[in-house]
Amino acid sequence: MRNLLDPTDLTVDEIDQIMDLSLDIIANRQKYNEVCKGKKLATLFYEPSTRTRLSFTAAMMELGGNVIGFSDANSSSASKGETVADTVRVLSCFADIIAMRHPKEGAPMIATQYATVPVINAGDGGHSHPTQTLTDLLTIKREKGHFDNLTVGFCGDLKFGRTVHSLIKALKRYTNVNFVLISPEELKLPDYIKNDLCEENIEYTETHSLENAMPKLDVLYMTRVQKERFDSEEEYNRLKNSFILNTDKLKSAKSDMIILHPLPRVNEITYEVDNDPRACYFEQVENGKFVRMALIYKLLQWKSENRKTPVQKTIIEGPPCKYSRCISSQEPVKHLYQLSENGIYRCIYCEGPLEK
Amino acid sequence: MRNLLDPTDLTVDEIDQIMDLSLDIIANRQKYNEVCKGKKLATLFYEPSTRTRLSFTAAMMELGGNVIGFSDANSSSASKGETVADTVRVLSCFADIIAMRHPKEGAPMIATQYATVPVINAGDGGHSHPTQTLTDLLTIKREKGHFDNLTVGFCGDLKFGRTVHSLIKALKRYTNVNFVLISPEELKLPDYIKNDLCEENIEYTETHSLENAMPKLDVLYMTRVQKERFDSEEEYNRLKNSFILNTDKLKSAKSDMIILHPLPRVNEITYEVDNDPRACYFEQVENGKFVRMALIYKLLQWKSENRKTPVQKTIIEGPPCKYSRCISSQEPVKHLYQLSENGIYRCIYCEGPLEK
């Protein structure tokens, strides 16, 4: 049985398979109308997310399957103090596959340890959101035709933006991709990701200027500056309007550049831009449905033997993880830490560093 | 593509088509079991409404279709600051038709400007609720056989009751309908609707006495006095018990009068009345399901060419609408005002007057 916790769980070859299946689904909708008939997807959303939840729901329905679940933690057993471990064991009796969104990091990984059906991470706090990454990849694939040889700009909140982190991790595995990181000083891409890029000799540049970066970009990935990521409202207000994309700034862009955004947007892309043919963020939404159809279908098919051979990693048991957003301290699990590239042990659930 | 924002969007002929289709659905349930197979309805309910939401849901299921959506704003992207414009563009990727309930007036009209699928207004604030009107019409059609030559009494809150306003607008297009308006002084039908009746030479009378009005009525439409429409609790308490229908008051009514109510009721119809054969409000609920089946089916079929030729109206751009319940100031739209019959410009979203 296979799960999807992080985009890097998938090999490049597996991502290709999902892209190809998505394209086949788009080309031959009828063929897939009933392939999941009699199957059920459980959408366990411990925090609200209309877009992601309804995308999964629509995807399963278009495969002929059914959907059960809840859309916020208050209408779940979590309010009675039940662990994620118990909830997914229960849901495994009702559904054939689970999609989980949780505010705590590592919750979907806990789920994979207890569920008897495949689990898809539909977003765990600021940690990972792999189906968004697959969505982004499918959109690039459909619009540009390939992943190699692209200059990809990321603009806005590169510090907290998990969609950015994940897409960088996914794209750096392709040939000659280079990154332009456009953000205010306070919201720069975290060092550990930049260190990874350095170590793998992947080219990137950092800038505060969207205008300067614009002309060289093949892909411009805009992100929302989320209020909830800031310590104070004042700080948020000072930064939220930085790096707004409007038709004026677009003038210097390539004619075949594409604009992506994970949505929802607040004001970081003005509404006139929507009419520009380079704006692809609503196409992205539809691609999200198709790629989730492909993913659900694949995960229901893939068997364990299909699992990629995991890299042998050093794992030790340690004290409970102290990161406030990590779920592990609330769950009946061992506190495990994995040796990462730079000699630091990181919690296997949230990837936070081991604090002794 | 057609939408339904207001009952008057439909010509008398189109209403006849929907009535006829509803009757055919009632007579031949099997025939319609799978006509929407593979289609999805999105129910976007920004405020809770069990009855209306479940009526749409049941309707779509009885046509063989699926339903996705949310049942309150907290579990939607609205809580992240997303506009209705963006939400419906997203939902257009997931569903084939949208039913929207929103506390702000004009929200469904905004939706029609951005959605790529048909939109049904399932109630926008105090403004319009066209599927309730179709429900009322189908009930009158089934119970009385026709719309002409009826004396229709409306009782209760005629000031804020949008179902009353809409049904009056719909019925006045038929021959020899006359209205009896029964309400306390404070909750009288607004002048602009009475002016319309005058201009079109439609007979109406106003009264404070349900007893006096009773003997002449063919249809008695009761309404709920809603707490949320009042400025103070005191005012509400003084008026809420006015105009309660009980078995005693029914004694002077015609034997074939019918009693309608949009539900939920609080106490404006006593429970003994439920056993009177003239009580039709639960039949009304079932008719609501049938008429929504007909409407969904029609809207998925009707093409743009089928749209009635709009009356050419004078429209100007103006400042943002100042009415607190109008949605337009939060959305990426032009502030448009339309010249109405009495020389006043009215906001196209909420129909509130232009304040300069």
Added chain:
Amino acid sequence: MRNLLDPTDLTVDEIDQIMDLSLDIIANRQKYNEVCKGKKLATLFYEPSTRTRLSFTAAMMELGGNVIGFSDANSSSASKGETVADTVRVLSCFADIIAMRHPKEGAPMIATQYATVPVINAGDGGHSHPTQTLTDLLTIKREKGHFDNLTVGFCGDLKFGRTVHSLIKALKRYTNVNFVLISPEELKLPDYIKNDLCEENIEYTETHSLENAMPKLDVLYMTRVQKERFDSEEEYNRLKNSFILNTDKLKSAKSDMIILHPLPRVNEITYEVDNDPRACYFEQVENGKFVRMALIYKLLQWKSENRKTPVQKTIIEGPPCKYSRCISSQEPVKHLYQLSENGIYRCIYCEGPLEK
């Protein structure tokens, strides 16, 4: 038409029918895939309960039917002051069968008086939860093969635990069942149930020691100590850790004893116990789905003539029931009291004693 309000609504023979049908469903899943095609279940959950709601939902879907409903009172018409009586009459227009969870006792009984479709009590306050009892029975049936000649221990909160009360009522109808009641002094089984056991000459023993009771048990039914049942947090904290089951205490148990728990658990069974082959609480969850499939299917088939002849009971009309958790005072119903075994009149809705 038949309803299920309390496990004792079902005769021993009817319970056997439901058990047999459940076993047939388990053995022949395909056969039941579409038996409820075109039918709709309404899940009216006035308080959240993921497990029970999703169990009903999955059950109906696995019979080929559809599900509509709401998952908490806020997204229902109850927030507008609608009675349960009116809500179920409305829902009877949309669904073929209703499952209702309500915090107030007697709400599902009110529902049966107004609904025109079968009603299943999915839990009403601390009163009754018959589908949990059927779930427990099916698990005992599958694991032990029979209900006779069993020693059944109940551990934890026997005072407020409605699942305990119901299962005792159901099991005492079989031959040579005896009960071991393991609880702290404060949470002992209520006298009225023990009186019933005495009158029917059914053997039971009470103890404070789980260890002492363990060796003789064939079935151990663990229960959650629910915070909301206590007057103070202090009292809760003092008692909550009593009677925790761990692998150590299990050492003296029979090798074929089975451990049940209605879930969710908090900490009354440690996680190591999950790996013991005697732990059956997750099997119980799956059995809950199967038994609900059987029940839904039966209730859609059973006609009124199939109703067991009710015992003729003395019923009087009285003042409104004063028990704060009883729903009857909010609903348009007569306040009826039934003479119980010990000469006390009890409210027919909540079974609370008549206070004059």
